[in-house]
Amino acid sequence: MNKSVTLKKSLFIIVIIALIVLSSLLSINLKSKIYFGIISFILIIVSSYLFWKQAVVALILWVIFAGVVRKWILPQFSDLIFFFNHIILTGIYCRYLSESIIKRHPVFSRHPINIFLLVFVVWGGFCALNPEVPSALVGILGLIIYFYYIPVIYLFPYLFKTKAEMFKWLKIFVIVSTPLLILGVIQFLLPYDHILNQYVQGDVEDIAFVGKFVRITSTFSYITGYTTYLNILILILVYLLSLGNLSKKLSRCFYILFALAIVNLFMTGSRGPFFVTVFSIIIYLVIIGVVNTSQFKLILPRLVAVLIVSGVIMLTPFGQDATSAFVSRTTSNEDIIPRLVDTFTTPFRFAKDVGLYGYGLGTTYQGAIALVGYSTRRFFGAMEFEEEPERIVLEMGVVGFIIVYFLRLLLITWFFNLSFKLKDPELRSLALIILLFQLQFLIGLNALVFNHTSHIFYWFLIGFLFLLPKLDTKDINDAKT
Numbered sequence: 482m483n484k485s486v487t488l489k490k491s492l493f494i495i496v497i498i499a500l501i502v503l504s505s506l507l508s509i510n511l512k513s514k515i516y517f518g519i520i521s522f523i524l525i526i527v528s529s530y531l532f533w534k535q536a537v538v539a540l541i542l543w544v545i546f547a548g549v550v551r552k553w554i555l556p557q558f559s560d561l562i563f564f565f566n567h568i569i570l571t572g573i574y575c576r577y578l579s580e581s582i583i584k585r586h587p588v589f590s591r592h593p594i595n596i597f598l599l600v601f602v603v604w605g606g607f608c609a610l611n612p613e614v615p616s617a618l619v620g621i622l623g624l625i626i627y628f629y630y631i632p633v634i635y636l637f638p639y640l641f642k643t644k645a646e647m648f649k650w651l652k653i654f655v656i657v658s659t660p661l662l663i664l665g666v667i668q669f670l671l672p673y674d675h676i677l678n679q680y681v682q683g684d685v686e687d688i689a690f691v692g693k694f695v696r697i698t699s700t701f702s703y704i705t706g707y708t709t710y711l712n713i714l715i716l717i718l719v720y721l722l723s724l725g726n727l728s729k730k731l732s733r734c735f736y737i738l739f740a741l742a743i744v745n746l747f748m749t750g751s752r753g754p755f756f757v758t759v760f761s762i763i764i765y766l767v768i769i770g771v772v773n774t775s776q777f778k779l780i781l782p783r784l785v786a787v788l789i790v791s792g793v794i795m796l797t798p799f800g801q802d803a804t805s806a807f808v809s810r811t812t813s814n815e816d817i818i819p820r821l822v823d824t825f826t827t828p829f830r831f832a833k834d835v836g837l838y839g840y841g842l843g844t845t846y847q848g849a850i851a852l853v854g855y856s857t858r859r860f861f862g863a864m865e866f867e868e869e870p871e872r873i874v875l876e877m878g879v880v881g882f883i884i885v886y887f888l889r890l891l892l893i894t895w896f897f898n899l900s901f902k903l904k905d906p907e908l909r910s911l912a913l914i915i916l917l918f919q920l921q922f923l924i925g926l927n928a929l930v931f932n933h934t935s936h937i938f939y940w941f942l943i944g945f946l947f948l949l950p951k952l953d954t955k956d957i958n959d960a961k962t
Contacts, residue, residue: 522568529572537633537640538650540569544937545657545710548702551681559681559702560851566937567629577636589635590947594895597888602628604884608877611841613860618852623843623876627930630940637944644908644952648724651717652731655738658714661699662741665707668697669748670799691750692806699745706934708754709927711746713918713938715739715758719765720914722787723780724907732783740791747803752811753926761917768913773906828874828882831864839878846872846931869928889923895946903953912949915942 529536544566551559581588589595605627609620641647668677673688673695680687681702689696689704701707718739721727727735746755766784770777794800843849844857845866866872874882896919899912921927922939929935 525565525568526572526575529569530576531572533573533576534640536569536573537636538653540566540573540937541654541941542657543569544934545661546700548681548698548700548706551702552679553676556681560848563848563933566933567625570629570633573636574632577639590638592947594892594946597884597891598631601884601888602631604877604881605842608839608881609842611838614841614844615849615853615857615860619843619846619849619857620841621843622849622852623841623846626846626933626936627842630937633937633940634944634947637948638951641948641952643955644905647948647952648721648726651721655714655717655721655735658738658742661710662738662745665697665699665745665748666741666799668699669694669803671695689750691748691810692802694748694802694806696750697745697748701934704749704751705928705932708746708749708751709932709935709938711742711749712754712758712761712921712927713942715742715746716761716765716914716918718742719762719780719784720911722783723769723776723910725775725779732786736783736786736790739787740794743791744794744800744803747807750807750810752807753921755807757921757926761920764917765913768900769910772901773910776906776910828870831866831871831874832879832882834864835875835878837878837880839874839876839881842876845875868925869922869931870925872931886923889919892943892946893919893923899946899949903949905953908949908953911945915945918942 529539547562547565551562555562578588580586605624609624611620614620614623641650664677668675671677673690678688678695678698680698696704698704698707699710701710718735722732722735722739746758766777766780769780795804840860844860846857849857861875864875866875870882870886873885877885893916896912896916900909900916903909903912919939919942922929922935927935929939
């Protein structure tokens with residue numbers, strides 16, 4: 482990365498947030514808390530406006546560590562802190578828009594995705610006005626949840642100037658995982674009622690188990706956020722280990738982090754993310770083996786080293802406990818097939834009840850209860866829902882369901898084209914990794930809209946749709962000169 486986007490400078494935004502969090506501890510009465518909220522919003526927006534490139538990197542760090550504040554430091558402000566992501570992005574968006582006007586570069590990169598995103602946003606706005614929505618605030622919340630992260634994709638062509646800058650950012654992302662993975666192991670070994678094992682909301686009785694051990698969350702608020710992060714982390718590690726310019730010292734570091742990430746995935750007890758991750762790695766290796774034998778020869782011995790390190794960790798007492806608990810949950814539980822069938826069929830069963838329009842944006846979102854004072858599930862009668870596809874068809878109707886999943890299919894298609902169209906083999910491989918990450922959201926194996934961790938990472942990665950061709954063209958021009 483260039484000097485303007487270093488990790489050191491990016492920490493400025495995190496320091497601002499930390500000072501805000503610290504000052505909130507002094508907020509005693511309601512009036513002071515209101516002042517705290519207003520001042521916090523202004524400080525974050527101003528700082529992210531002034532240092533927007535640093536704020537983008539800081540935002541990723543904040544997403545990773547926000548659960549620390551929400552769970553252990555200021556649990557009473559967990560709902561407010563949830564929106565810090567959006568506040569940081571507000572300053573970033575304002576700066577990007579003002580620079581676009583001043584420098585006269587287009588706000589939206591030219592691409593067919595703009596048309597489909599416009600259709601998506603218009604239909605979403607239409608659904609937010611649905612008279613079935615119990616409160617206007619629920620509709621506004623739905624708009625924020627569905628659409629606020631999308632504009633981040635247009636920032637990427639201006640965030641990295643070279644491929645080396647991008648690689649440095651990816652390596653920093655991986656190295657930052659070290660304390661999270663260690664914390665995950667510690668949580669697994671602690672009793673279920675320890676403070677480190679609590680969720681953002683809920684009682685001790687709500688803690689989930691894998692075998693007799695807790696299902697870990699590390700710094701994230703809930704299990705799903707952490708499993709999404711582990712999936713992204715492992716895929717990026719696979720990609721970096723297939724690169725040729727990786728030092729031996731960094732390679733060894735990645736072997737250990739990769740092995741710890743696998744162990745942590747076992748400790749979450751989440752079967753879907755584990756099998757999605759394994760499937761993605763296999764597909765990546767098969768395709769790389771066919772289209773780029775040099776990269777395949779680089780990554781194969783490195784993955785063998787990862788397996789050796791993983792094996793050593795698995796032989797430790799906590800490694801054996803994690804493996805046996807995960808295997809036991811997978812083999813003894815017979816709900817895997819029914820849940821898969823439910824994921825694929827429930828949206829179609831609901832179609833005849835919800836019609837083309839649905840019940841309105843935000844009505845199935847778990848956070849809506851804080852706005853209306855009761856669970857919105859009461860509006861759906863006997864219709865039981867949990868997975869994302871059925872939630873989307875309930876909120877946006879059959880038309881919205883088709884728009885959402887057709888858009889996701891198109892994005893996968895565009896990254897598929899990039900993985901063959903780009904001239905640089907390393908950039909092609911990254912396009913393939915991003916494609917593989919998207920597959921789980923097309924077939925409903927993970928939540929996107931209703932899992933804010935996967936949602937923000939998803940649109941960040943979609944931003945590479947504009948960045949990769951730019952870097953590819955720049956590398957070609959640099960080679961010619």
